[in-house]
Amino acid sequence: MIKILRYTEYLYLAVALISLYKIGELWEADRDQAYVFVFFAVVSIAMFFFRRNYRKRFEKRRESEKS
Secondary structure, eight states, rough: HHHHHHHHHHHHHHHHHHHHHHHHHHTTTTTHHHHHHHHHHHHHHHHHHHHHHHHHHHHHHHHHHOO
């Protein structure tokens, strides 16, 4: 279960990187579509840190229950 949570964290980072690439590609051509990718990048980065924090809290709780 913990490994799945760790992989989903990095999936959010991958989405953010792809979005950042698309922002650079579309910024001059179609700024409205680039703003959509800005939104995706910001949300993906926020979700990365949220999921990471949640996983670490879950691991600490699980560790304290074992002791």
